[in-house]
Amino acid sequence: DARVTQTPRHKVTEMGQEVTMRCQPILGHNTVFWYRQTMMQGLELLAYFRNRAPLDDSGMPKDRFSAEMPDATLATLKIQPSEPRDSAVYFCASGIGTPRAGELFFGEGSRLTVL
């Protein structure tokens, strides 16, 4: 059963520490998205890739966040340094793009708590 895999599922860290979240998209999917979910802001798009190339990271705080796809099987989201306001659930999603644009498969999320 193909699925998007995210690690870690839970992470508690202290302010100022570096956090790296990883995502393995579904094999054959060429688009990867990072979303952040909070009670206050809902689901926010942080970044997205097509064929490993970053297409849009306008939703991401550039000074502390970075997103990469070192290869087709791995996407990473890094926060350095982390702050309490970064506490949220971070979702990775993948898809095959056009003509099935918008049909995304989500991972179970990485719940981040920054103390």
Add this chain to the structure above:
Amino acid sequence: AQSVTQLDSQVPVFEEAPVELRCNYSSSVSVYLFWYVQYPNQGLQLLLKYLSGSTLVKGINGFEAEFNKSQTSFHLRKPSVHISDTAEYFCAVSRLGNEKLTFGTGTRLTIIP
């Protein structure tokens, strides 16, 4: 830019009763519309989508939605809900051919036994 409004943050419904979750969108261009469901402590899962053609679209778990261009709405319906439908439901929009989704704030559906 596109946007989505889900007017109801919470909807309680008795088991086996019908339900409608409302979604209105705003866009100056043609759009694709989606409903996603999020069960507790899980990621989102696609329920159904409208791309073109028939305005009534059927999805998984007995849900359906109707696209109404004049009212810019895409309401989700189910004729008889079950306890297992308890979840948060998100309406989403993307510009035609664009891969980016903009989500609404979600509607929490609670089923009362």
